[in-house]
Amino acid sequence: MGIVFLHGTGDMTAMKSNKAIVVFSGGQDSTTCLFKAIKEFGEVEAVTFDYGQRHKLELDCASRIAADLKIKHHVLDMSLLNQLAPNALTRSDIEIGQAEGELPSTFVDGRNLLFLSFAAVLAKQAGASHIVTGVSQSDFSGYPDCRDIFIKSLNVTLNLAMDYPFVIDTPLMWLTKAQTWQLADDLGAYSYVREKTLTCYNGVVADGCGECPACLLRSRGLQEYELARNGGKRI
Template structure:
């Protein structure tokens, strides 16, 4: 039986689009929320809106550009991407998932929605601390207490690697759609991406692994 309604934190990338497909399968009513946080590539927002329209769901755009003014990272500035071993990559945006989920919760409550879906993942998380299961569970409790409301933060990708995320998209019937229409690339290239940034490397390695397992 489907649950009533959900709000998907939505960037238009591989992970959040797979989560949107998952939500459409498990919920009667689905909406999405996308954030402007000073990211370099406005195409990310355009892609998110296009995908939401393709899925027939409402997309809410929230301005959080102040975040880009407060943080020093490669996603909101022109500095080159650096991902040194045993260090958090400079693509990490301090506070991003914390704030996104918090603002999503405010929006969800106004709409009578309890379930918030996010594509964070601890298996392939690039060392980002706000993608960890412990963080999500902690914030879930905090949000419930802060607003006296029964929020449930759903993380369908939490324990999947990128290969398994591709597999999930395939099982949901959206493999080709995710492959061709999403934007995961840090350099703002849709589909298979630039092929050089860490996000593209992770996505492509997962794809090749899954296709090998699928026998293609």
């Protein structure tokens, strides 16, 4: 079997397939990816992971969005991750923050590795060659498992481990948050993504709590995009 390498551009022409699995949290990024996948693939399914996250309302949000878009939705139990990797996303007694020179307290060791691996198992059973994920190296919180080099490495590993021609698509890899808002707008999903998604670590839908790192990143990108859009510019 030939090994398929990911180019990290979000270009889904690397391999022909008519079905994709979207790793889906119900947040801004994964919902934008879901809209993009619906446009580009004949059949799309979404998979969400329950790992005991403190913003557990994202599970309900993801289910509502999947129902709205008439997408088959899988929710997989990943509670073991909660036991293995205590962090601010799974423990209310750990403060959300980032000390200088360290990873944010919201980083969950092995999360994307496990999520994408289990998504690949699901994808193979469902006959899907593409796995779509909203990770980004351009505008992220310093998480090592959002980097392009990690995705490329895992892509090859999954192909070898399962003898199946997966392509991990990363449409947002080189986009800023502002450009991600622009993509949602280009897809006709700007209002939906803004009003229906949950990015906030404190579980507040839409514009969120306005204080946590996820909300601040989302808000800065939104403000930058709206300034450009009102000025008739593309970012």
